[in-house]
Amino acid sequence: MSDPVTKIATVTPTGTAITQFNSIPGTYDDLMIIGSSKNAYTGAPSFNICSLYLRVNSDTNTNYSWNRWGGAQGGGEVTGSIAQNAILLAASSTSESSDAGFGHFYIYIPGYKVASVYKQMQLVGGFTSSAGAAQMGWTGHAQWSRNDAITDIEIRGSNTTADRYYVTGTTMTLYGISNS
Amino acid sequence: MPTKHVVDCSTGIQTDVELTAEEITAMEADQVAREAEQAAEAVVAAKAATDAAAGKAKLKELGLSDDQIAALVG
Numbered sequence: 001m002s003d004p005v006t007k008i009a010t011v012t013p014t015g016t017a018i019t020q021f022n023s024i025p026g027t028y029d030d031l032m033i034i035g036s037s038k039n040a041y042t043g044a045p046s047f048n049i050c051s052l053y054l055r056v057n058s059d060t061n062t063n064y065s066w067n068r069w070g071g072a073q074g075g076g077e078v079t080g081s082i083a084q085n086a087i088l089l090a091a092s093s094t095s096e097s098s099d100a101g102f103g104h105f106y107i108y109i110p111g112y113k114v115a116s117v118y119k120q121m122q123l124v125g126g127f128t129s130s131a132g133a134a135q136m137g138w139t140g141h142a143q144w145s146r147n148d149a150i151t152d153i154e155i156r157g158s159n160t161t162a163d164r165y166y167v168t169g170t171t172m173t174l175y176g177i178s179n180s
Numbered sequence: 181m182p183t184k185h186v187v188d189c190s191t192g193i194q195t196d197v198e199l200t201a202e203e204i205t206a207m208e209a210d211q212v213a214r215e216a217e218q219a220a221e222a223v224v225a226a227k228a229a230t231d232a233a234a235g236k237a238k239l240k241e242l243g244l245s246d247d248q249i250a251a252l253v254g
Contacts, residue, residue, distance in 0.1 A: 008189050009187045009189050009192060009194075011185055011187050011194065013185040015196075016182065016183045016184055016185045016196060017182065017184075018182075018183075018184035018199070019184065019185045019186075019187075020184055020185070020186045020187070021187055021189055022186055022187065022188050022189065023188050023189050023190040023191075024189045025190060047218070048214065048215060048218060051214070053210065060206060079221075081217075085210065086210065088214075154184075156184070156207070158210075158211055158214065159207055159208060159210075160182040160199065160204050160207050160208070174189065
């Protein structure tokens, strides 16, 4: 019996807003990514500033859809979008103060190498301000509407300016899951 | 020049690669589109809030109590 959970790679990006897991082996059944993220922006967090974008196999076409439900700043929130060019993850904190913590996310991708179906994903994430005033916690679902096996995954900030760069302590780990 | 951090999962080798001009342009376009989408969502949310408040005020004018209005529309 193979190990049920295998760490494929860990990245600790700084000085960039983009990280990519490329040439993912097709030797597992499912994939899982667990991450903590903070960007260099020194103001309070907001959805726009704290969003991360996930893409698969360098696909920039409108093949992604996602839904998210949870809480945002004390109120309920249900939202989603179809025919997008990326999956949005509200999952990165800002560097608004020295004690600001890290945003976080969990992504589970069943059947990532099955070449005959669209790829679905379970998503969980959140972020908060140091004062707790601006915050979001959510769970969600997404789909990449392509049949190809997933070999590359990109997770990036909302733009390329230096204030969206990941800062020290940001960590993303890709795991392979074996079901037999 | 902005970079991306790339890990080759087959070898474990990690490198920082400069973005191409096309990648930067695409990323900036994404951001503009997202901001426009958020602005549109905010307009819809604001109208819904205004309509809800106006509807509750109208019910009040008709003589319903606050508790009755809350029971009807939350």
